[in-house]
Amino acid sequence: MHCLRDEDALIPSPRGHSPKVCAASVAAIATGGILLLSPGGLINLVAFATLIVALGPLLHGLYLLFEELLHHSNTRHRGRSLLGHILPACGLGLKSLLAAALAALLLHLTRDSLTPRGQSWELVVLVPVLYALLKCLGVLGPWEVEVSDICEERKLNVAHGLAWSFYLGYLQLVLPSLKTSIDSFRGSHRDSLWGPGSQKLLILIPLNANISHKLEDEDSHIEFYKSLPNTELDRAGVRGRVYKHSVYRVKDERGKAHDCAVEYATPLLTLYRMSQERNAGFGEPERRQQVLLFYRTLRDILDRSLECRNRYRLILIKDEHEDDPHFLSKTILRHLEQQDKEEFCLIGAPQQDTNKPVEVEDWHNPEPMSREPTLMMSLDRPQPLRGPVEDTDSFRQT
CATH class of the missing domain: 3.40.50.12100 (Stimulator of interferon genes protein)
Known part of the structure; x- marks a missing residue:
């Protein structure tokens, strides 16, 4: 369906993947800088940072799970399974749990390379607790753009x-x-x-x-x-x-x-x-x-x-x-x-005049083709494509 150009300029287009591209680019630049400054402890730092970031949403998901199980398990979820529906709905899905588990496992395997202070283990406890508090208070969103993006992507508007x-x-x-x-x-x-x-x-x-x-x-x-x-x-x-x-x-x-x-x-x-x-x-x-x-x-x-x-x-x-x-x-x-x-x-396309001969100098600017096709028949014998082929059928000209 064709529409006017001013209408196309007014209608909002679907949101793209620019935030994901920016996040991946910044993460690659930061990882590269840390690799140059401290090449020996890169794996340990990545595991440590991932664990801190993953524990915050998981702790917030536990708060949400407590509310759902206490008041809404029968009304909103209607007896649906805990693992298959309620946990993913609270943000405790497979991806979040897997990220935290892999980060913890990797940090455990590299524990020998920890500094005497233990790479500030206090942060592992303090950061998730503060993240969950700020998330519940609405300081960390979700913001209007995020909600709009989710609603448009999942057709919830x-x-x-x-x-x-x-x-x-x-x-x-x-x-x-x-x-x-x-x-x-x-x-x-x-x-x-x-x-x-x-x-x-x-x-x-x-x-x-x-x-x-x-x-x-x-x-x-x-x-x-x-x-x-x-x-x-x-x-x-x-x-x-x-x-x-x-x-x-x-x-x-x-x-x-x-x-x-x-x-x-x-x-x-x-x-x-x-x-x-x-x-x-x-x-x-x-x-x-x-x-x-x-x-x-x-x-x-x-x-x-x-x-x-x-x-x-x-x-x-x-x-x-x-x-x-x-x-x-x-x-x-x-x-x-x-x-x-x-x-x-x-x-309303103009039709070609069949009585007008086509001149040689007009080959680069031909006349428009007629929209009414005509059937043209030839009485000549058909010629073989690859070579002489024996043909016993008789061909009668009329």
Whole structure:
């Protein structure tokens, strides 16, 4: 699905692996410096540092485990196994335990190289205790960026659920039959003003998630025309559930009208209402971020959907031009114009004049190929590829 460049610049892209690359680079530089300054005790220092770093999260995980076993083992975990679910959920998974065990084993094997003070064994006790305390107090995070990264990677945001619900519960059901509905509507309404590229459902996604139930209330250049034929499906126990699309007539500045099927993305009503409810803990900045994630997620889902391909167009509406009373109609017309250009490029390519001979000097700039292939037959005998082959079949020319 093609979208405008300004929309691509507005949608946040998925986070990359820059923190991991930076961490690996700094660790390599630090290890190399220690190797040059103290080559004999490198293994011992690495094991000592790993043990100190690993014990802090493990101790914090024990605190979390105590809370889960004491109050939530039956309600949140519902009797699931301690080793297979509860321990990994508290940060006491295989990777953490294995790292601490290997560090302790390596430190035990290299104990003969310890200094008389024992490489400050007090730190092994003091650092994990202080780490766990600061972690419980929220000093060590997790920070907002970390939580956002985890939610986006594991698809835990509200926007991800709303996008999938909108696709599976609505778009996947109605978009495959949209072209048939439009053709039926155009056949029964001779006065309709459909353009060549307006065979798609225009889905409006405003950044502020403030949706009006009637488009004509937002822009006087938009008026309701009629509705497309209803689509009836048996859904979730409801016989003949009705899905319908509204046809709007949009006028440009010169008064020329254009018909199109346009509607808002209804899940944005949920995001807007959540931002109005105090109990949801969902403010305006979070709502805007969720709208952008909803747009990106829905776009990615529809791009991979064969049933919905070339039957929709997502329109992201910014909230920077609220002073323009006709901004909505201008935005819709701009997308309709772009659709018409795309449609013209697909079906309106110039055809080659077969009666015009091709000149030698024009070999580097040939004429466009004809889009209507012709079948050419030759009455000559087929020639062998490798050598003379005996052919006893007779060939009759007509």
